[in-house]
Structures are given as C-alpha cells and as structure tokens.
Amino acid sequence: MSAGQTHPGSDPGIPAPDGGLVRRLVAEQFPRWAGLPVRRWASGGTVHAVYRLGDALAVRLPLGEGGAADIARERDLLPRLAPHLPVRIPEELGAGEPAEGYPWPWSVHRWLPGTHPQAGALHDPVGLAEDLAGFVAALRAVDLPDAPPAHRGGPLSALDAETRAAVGALRGIPEEGVDCDAVLAVWAEALRAPAWQGPPVPLHADLMPGNLLVEDGRLAAVIDFGCAGAGDPACDLFPAWNLLPPPARAVFRRALDVDDATWTRGRARTLSQALIALPYYRTRNEAMAGNARHVVRAVLDDLARAR
Known part of the structure; x- marks a missing residue:
C-alpha cells in the first residue's frame, strides 16, 4: 500500500x-x-x-x-x-x-488466471488456509542472500507514530464506528511483546486479498511482490485477519507453528495496516477501505473470544 x-x-x-x-x-x-x-x-x-x-x-x-x-x-x-x-x-x-x-x-x-478471494465468501477456507501456510513456509525457506528489507518488515515500534496518528484521524470520523480505545489497547499490548530475535526471513509483506488469486477455492497464485524482502516473519501473517474466518485462522497458525509473541506482532501489524488505510481510502478505494474495516472487526472479535 x-x-x-x-x-x-x-x-x-x-x-x-x-x-x-x-x-x-x-x-x-x-x-x-x-x-x-x-x-x-x-x-x-x-x-x-x-x-x-x-x-x-x-x-x-x-x-x-x-x-x-x-x-x-x-x-x-x-x-x-x-x-x-x-x-x-x-x-x-x-x-x-x-x-x-x-x-x-x-x-x-x-497473465495469471484466477479471482481474488473475499473475506466472508470463501469456498474452502480451511483448504485456503493450508495453501497460504504452505506458501509462507516455502517462502521463508528460500535462501535469499542480499535481500532488501521488506516494506514495514522492521521493528513494530517503527510503525508506532503512524499507527497512533491514524487512530487520531479515525477519532474525527465517528461514522466509521472504530473503537479507538480498544484498538490502541491492542497496539500497546503488541509493543510490549518480545521482538523478533532471529535473522530476517524472506517475506512477501503484503498478503492482502487483492494480491492473492484462487481457483476452485484454493490458492493458485500470489502477485505483487513490490513490498517483498526480508524481515520479521510476523509480516506474512496478514491473511489470518484480513481473510480467514476463525477456524481457518487456527489452521493457518498451527500449520506455521506460530509462537505467541509472533502471533501478537502479526495481529498488530495487520491492524496497523488497516488503521492507516481506512482514513485514507474510505472515500478513494472501497476495496481497500472495506478490507480495513473487516480487519478491525476481526482483530477485536479475535481478542474478545480469547478472554
């Protein structure tokens, strides 16, 4: 984005x-x-x-x-x-x-055939979750010397100012109905989570529905590698909240064997992208704005179920 x-x-x-x-x-x-x-x-x-x-x-x-x-x-x-x-x-x-x-x-x-998946309208969400996990795992395993830093693939704290500014903008748009205090609490919790301590891993770094192509409900292609590079593996957990329903989300996490800290960072990174996108795209790009609204709901619902 x-x-x-x-x-x-x-x-x-x-x-x-x-x-x-x-x-x-x-x-x-x-x-x-x-x-x-x-x-x-x-x-x-x-x-x-x-x-x-x-x-x-x-x-x-x-x-x-x-x-x-x-x-x-x-x-x-x-x-x-x-x-x-x-x-x-x-x-x-x-x-x-x-x-x-x-x-x-x-x-x-x-030309790569296929259609973009839509949250809430997946033909085979569990199968798609398995496919996405397989893609992310294969990408992480590539030996990619001299890879550039992935877009937004550095420390979570690097996104803090932009994320908080976006929440401030959303406070001025009450019709969006975003619980700004709740999303800031999610963000603050993630900033306290352990940072990634391992070496940077290869990432796509923009696994949005618009960059995925499916055929018969299964992943057929991944496009737009303009943000790709190396960084925190949490960056490629976006589909868990921007696309997959809760049961498939759990399948995706198990398939990648994601630890609690990485899951927390991944959820916060996905939320940050949505919060930044929503005030900008709400009158410019309905697909981007719609997915941002979905992410905010999915993250808050995810946390509510965990309590």
Whole structure:
C-alpha cells in the first residue's frame, strides 16, 4: 500500500498510462506483441495500472515513483523466488523502459488466471488456509542472500507514530464506528511483546486479498511482490485477519507453528495496516477501505473470544 503516491496524471508533464500509451510503448519496445488488443483491467490496486495485452499477457505500469521502485525490486526477486514456491507468481516476459514521455520502467507479465478471494465468501477456507501456510513456509525457506528489507518488515515500534496518528484521524470520523480505545489497547499490548530475535526471513509483506488469486477455492497464485524482502516473519501473517474466518485462522497458525509473541506482532501489524488505510481510502478505494474495516472487526472479535 502506498497511500501517499501521486498519480502521474496529476503532473501535466507526465502522460497518464492510458490504452494509447500502452499500445505505443509495446509497439516500440516489443514489436512481436504489437497489434494485440489492449484493455484496462479494473482492480483495487493503487500503485500500478494494469492492462490486458491479448489473452496471455498483462502490462503493468507504475502510477508514481514508489511503483517504479517496486518494478526494480520485482525484477531482482521474482526469478530468484519462483523455482521454490508452490504456486505461481508473476513472470516478467518483457522489461519495458521509459519512453513516449512516460518516465518509469514498466513490465509485461504472463497473465495469471484466477479471482481474488473475499473475506466472508470463501469456498474452502480451511483448504485456503493450508495453501497460504504452505506458501509462507516455502517462502521463508528460500535462501535469499542480499535481500532488501521488506516494506514495514522492521521493528513494530517503527510503525508506532503512524499507527497512533491514524487512530487520531479515525477519532474525527465517528461514522466509521472504530473503537479507538480498544484498538490502541491492542497496539500497546503488541509493543510490549518480545521482538523478533532471529535473522530476517524472506517475506512477501503484503498478503492482502487483492494480491492473492484462487481457483476452485484454493490458492493458485500470489502477485505483487513490490513490498517483498526480508524481515520479521510476523509480516506474512496478514491473511489470518484480513481473510480467514476463525477456524481457518487456527489452521493457518498451527500449520506455521506460530509462537505467541509472533502471533501478537502479526495481529498488530495487520491492524496497523488497516488503521492507516481506512482514513485514507474510505472515500478513494472501497476495496481497500472495506478490507480495513473487516480487519478491525476481526482483530477485536479475535481478542474478545480469547478472554
């Protein structure tokens, strides 16, 4: 998530990545694909524009400098990770470069079929929990020397100021109905939990429903590795609260053998992301805001059941 990024269309000197621009970029740099139909793919993402290119390809264009950094990170990490993971991940088939007034690198990927899972509407939540745990375990086991730090993969305390500022913003939006005192209590408890003492582990670091693809209810692919790197393993526990219902959540935890401190940090990291997203996206991106509301409810319900 990059809440502060600016769409390039807001700068009159930078062309918006529309279909015409995509056609020109592809024709100039990848003439073998010139003439394939181009159509915008609607998504809840906020960092890249995605266009279908024919039936088998996708063009992914950053909407700002942060997205351009994601492209560079993925070009490094995706080929190193793909052979070791149990499901498909993006495969770059063409490394596009700035041109036609468009200032950032861009990519042509193989199209990955599937649909995004939705919390509360999972076909096989326990099976999906097992698949997600298998993906996270396989990713952690990859030997990834010189991996960059994962986005928000450092100490939990590094998120404290931003999280508390987000809660302050939500106090001014009473219609959202967030129990700000309750979420701050969850956050304070997590800050007291033991920090991760082991070496940084490989992480996706953004396992949101919009970055997962399922087929017949099971995990088929994981996309968008722009936040990936190494850090606290709690960062990849997000699906426990942003997607899985309580019984499947327990399956996910058992499959990964998560200790109490890591579980507490993972819950707090998921909550922090939701609290930061909600005041920003509530009028900008319904998919992001809706999932943030779900996370807040899931975390508070989780703790209520444990008492």
